[in-house]
Amino acid sequence: MQKKSSATIYDVANRVGVSLATVSRVVNGNSNVRESTKRKVLDAIEELGYHPNAVARGLASKKTTTIGVVMPDVTDMYYSELARGIDDVANMYHYDVLLTNTDEDPVRETMAVNNLASKQVDGIIFMGNELDREVLNTIAAADAPVVLAGSLDSEGKLPSVNIDYVKAVEEATATVIKHGHQRVALVTGPMSHAINRMHRLVGYQSALDAAGLIFDEDLLFTAHQDYAAGLQIAEKIMQSEANAVIAYDDEVALGIMNYMQDHGKRVPEDFEIITSNDTKFAIVTRPDLTSIGQPKYDIGAVSMRMLTKLMNNEIIDDTQVKLPHTLERRGTTIN
Amino acid sequence: MQKKSSATIYDVANRVGVSLATVSRVVNGNSNVRESTKRKVLDAIEELGYHPNAVARGLASKKTTTIGVVMPDVTDMYYSELARGIDDVANMYHYDVLLTNTDEDPVRETMAVNNLASKQVDGIIFMGNELDREVLNTIAAADAPVVLAGSLDSEGKLPSVNIDYVKAVEEATATVIKHGHQRVALVTGPMSHAINRMHRLVGYQSALDAAGLIFDEDLLFTAHQDYAAGLQIAEKIMQSEANAVIAYDDEVALGIMNYMQDHGKRVPEDFEIITSNDTKFAIVTRPDLTSIGQPKYDIGAVSMRMLTKLMNNEIIDDTQVKLPHTLERRGTTIN
DNA sequence: AATAAAATTGCAAACGCTTACAAGCGTATC
DNA sequence: GATACGCTTGTAAGCGTTTGCAATTTTATT
Numbered sequence: 187m188q189k190k191s192s193a194t195i196y197d198v199a200n201r202v203g204v205s206l207a208t209v210s211r212v213v214n215g216n217s218n219v220r221e222s223t224k225r226k227v228l229d230a231i232e233e234l235g236y237h238p239n240a241v242a243r244g245l246a247s248k249k250t251t252t253i254g255v256v257m258p259d260v261t262d263m264y265y266s267e268l269a270r271g272i273d274d275v276a277n278m279y280h281y282d283v284l285l286t287n288t289d290e291d292p293v294r295e296t297m298a299v300n301n302l303a304s305k306q307v308d309g310i311i312f313m314g315n316e317l318d319r320e321v322l323n324t325i326a327a328a329d330a331p332v333v334l335a336g337s338l339d340s341e342g343k344l345p346s347v348n349i350d351y352v353k354a355v356e357e358a359t360a361t362v363i364k365h366g367h368q369r370v371a372l373v374t375g376p377m378s379h380a381i382n383r384m385h386r387l388v389g390y391q392s393a394l395d396a397a398g399l400i401f402d403e404d405l406l407f408t409a410h411q412d413y414a415a416g417l418q419i420a421e422k423i424m425q426s427e428a429n430a431v432i433a434y435d436d437e438v439a440l441g442i443m444n445y446m447q448d449h450g451k452r453v454p455e456d457f458e459i460i461t462s463n464d465t466k467f468a469i470v471t472r473p474d475l476t477s478i479g480q481p482k483y484d485i486g487a488v489s490m491r492m493l494t495k496l497m498n499n500e501i502i503d504d505t506q507v508k509l510p511h512t513l514e515r516r517g518t519t520i521n
Numbered sequence: 522m523q524k525k526s527s528a529t530i531y532d533v534a535n536r537v538g539v540s541l542a543t544v545s546r547v548v549n550g551n552s553n554v555r556e557s558t559k560r561k562v563l564d565a566i567e568e569l570g571y572h573p574n575a576v577a578r579g580l581a582s583k584k585t586t587t588i589g590v591v592m593p594d595v596t597d598m599y600y601s602e603l604a605r606g607i608d609d610v611a612n613m614y615h616y617d618v619l620l621t622n623t624d625e626d627p628v629r630e631t632m633a634v635n636n637l638a639s640k641q642v643d644g645i646i647f648m649g650n651e652l653d654r655e656v657l658n659t660i661a662a663a664d665a666p667v668v669l670a671g672s673l674d675s676e677g678k679l680p681s682v683n684i685d686y687v688k689a690v691e692e693a694t695a696t697v698i699k700h701g702h703q704r705v706a707l708v709t710g711p712m713s714h715a716i717n718r719m720h721r722l723v724g725y726q727s728a729l730d731a732a733g734l735i736f737d738e739d740l741l742f743t744a745h746q747d748y749a750a751g752l753q754i755a756e757k758i759m760q761s762e763a764n765a766v767i768a769y770d771d772e773v774a775l776g777i778m779n780y781m782q783d784h785g786k787r788v789p790e791d792f793e794i795i796t797s798n799d800t801k802f803a804i805v806t807r808p809d810l811t812s813i814g815q816p817k818y819d820i821g822a823v824s825m826r827m828l829t830k831l832m833n834n835e836i837i838d839d840t841q842v843k844l845p846h847t848l849e850r851r852g853t854t855i856n
Numbered sequence: 857a858a859t860a861a862a863a864t865t866g867c868a869a870a871c872g873c874t875t876a877c878a879a880g881c882g883t884a885t886c
Numbered sequence: 887g888a889t890a891c892g893c894t895t896g897t898a899a900g901c902g903t904t905t906g907c908a909a910t911t912t913t914a915t916t
Binding site for chain 2: 192235237238239240241242244245250252255259260261263266267269270273274277282283284285286287300301303304305306327329413437440441444447466467469470471472
């Protein structure tokens with residue numbers, strides 16, 4: 187049985203008859219300790235049920251072995267899969283993860299970063315579709331390294347891990363065009379967000395150009411990242427007489443698909459759909475969703491790995507990582 | 522612009538010409554400070570860009586305003602929705618959340634709890650289908666209050682928030698029986714877990730009894746909580762000639778549904794399905810899934826609220842909370 | 857056996873903040 | 887005008903570690 191209030195390093199030192207410093211050394215695996223005293227200390231630790239107090243340790247060492255993760259929403263499959271990758275490699279490197287949901291609200295994002303800074307996290311991983319200027323400033327002020335996971339700042343200054351959205355959307359668009367569905371709608375988040383304006387839209391237009399199609403602004407749609415939004419935007423998409431859609435979110439894509447089918451469209455014969463996140467949603471429906479394939483877990487994992495390097499002041503060759511993507515051809519596209 | 526290394530309480534005190542104690546008092550909203558000096562201190566804080574160091578604060582006050590959340594997997598919709606509820610009310614009470622994924626591995630659960638204890642969290646919320654004895658011991662040893670969210674220990678000793686699984690499964694089972702599908706399969710996790718053996722199974726049998734049906738062990742199935750497992754177990758379910766299934770996980774239910782439909786069964790006419798978690802998965806498919814309706818977000822929120830009381834040493838009337846559930850009738854059951 | 861070099865240990869000062877307890881001060885009371 | 891009381895503020899002792907430096911003990915060398 188453990189003692190009520192846990193033992194301190196002082197108790198262990200006393201028990202063995204050595205100084206605090208020595209106990210601290212064996213606890214931290216410092217090599218300069220004689221094997222025999224190490225043994226004794228370890229025994230005492232065992233007997234007293236001593237566990238180092240991480241808070242005290244953090245104060246003294248100025249390292250908390252804790253990182254902060256700022257994300258829009260844990261219940262969003264896309265982000266939660268990234269989070270899982272982050273958490274796994276964080277644990278691998280013995281970091282703990284402080285999680286904050288922001289719903290992409292810049293105010294909450296700012297608060298979150300400030301809060302994490304005052305908690306003295308050793309690093310931060312940030313996810314979100316857009317980096318508000320204020321958030322950017324806050325990040326700069328926090329003296330912890332930051333890496334963006336599945337997100338990017340318009341200036342491309344911050345370390346980040348993503349896929350090549352331009353190419354991915356370009357390929358997806360080209361695919362449906364090739365199938366003869368040339369009136370293709372694009373559903374993204376707000377164009378005020380760099381990722382939409384500077385990446386997805388660019389890829390989309392590029393595919394249009396390559397096919398000699400003219401860009402029609404009426405085929406551009408904006409929707410929140412949820413099923414209801416998909417259902418809702420679907421009506422307008424139908425009115426636009428599009429015969430294909432590239433959607434940036436799986437739930438949205440599902441909403442569109444169900445609406446189309448409920449309104450007499452055959453998917454994929456009359457209407458093709460390609461979604462972007464390839465979450466579990468994409469494979470459980472009938473038809474299942476053709477999707478851009480993103481290595482979500484890896485994006486998280488690589489971000490975290492990069493962060494460990496940053497926290498360690500190691501030099502990093504490439505801070506703007508683009509992981510390879512694929513196109514997972516399934517039931518919402520022909521063949 | 523902030524100074525490179527952030528200001529300390531000492532700097533603020535110096536600037537204003539008061540003692541540390543006074544600064545500490547205004548930072549902590551202590552009332553016994555003259556309004557005029559409070560003003561001055563606040564100004565100095567602003568000018569210096571001072572942010573309290575939470576680690577130092579934690580060491581001195583023995584409170585970290587951080588709680589730990591131990592969960593099987595963030596990418597599991599059921600748990601992530603609970604987590605969202607937890608996080609929201611945690612923020613409301615100004616707590617931060619330290620998140621750990623365990624994949625329900627008792628070893629990792631034990632490590633997680635120990636780790637959280639050494640990080641001096643003020644409280645812990647634990648999620649998982651079963652509480653290993655060792656985990657229970659570890660929880661007892663950690664001197665932080667713990668509440669179980671969407672989980673329960675076989676002895677019912679720990680504070681917890683759940684729905685009434687017995688009744689919920691009983692109702693679901695009764696529903697399909699009433700529809701004439703009397704050969705109903707039950708898919709759960711391992712019977713070694715209290716929640717399956719002592720709750721779901723009991724509710725299932727109770728409904729059978731009430732309908733005068735005899736219990737057939739061949740209708741009991743065990744599957745992991747994922748789509749592939751559902752697909753896999755579905756074959757056996759079909760062989761058992763069941764004409765309905767009560768599944769404990771939405772992804773599993775979806776796997777079963779798709780398998781059944783692919784093998785000529787009409788859902789719900791030939792085969793009814795009721796799932797248990799009512800996650801987003803349940804509504805995006807066609808047909809959509811009839812499900813036990815669980816107030817998942819609330820389970821998380823209420824757990825966290827209870828934890829704040831526990832951390833505050835407030836007395837709690839009922840530590841074994843059962844939130845109301847519903848039956849969401851959708852496309853996988855008749856009418 | 858003496859001395860240098862190496863390996864172990866101990867000392868004590870931080871780390872940045874909270875919090876009794878004590879002290880200072882102005883003012884109401886009689 | 888002395889006494890007491892209430893409000894503000896300061897003093898200083900922790901909180902449990904880490905860590906640079908010095909001291910001590912071992913071990914190696916000659």
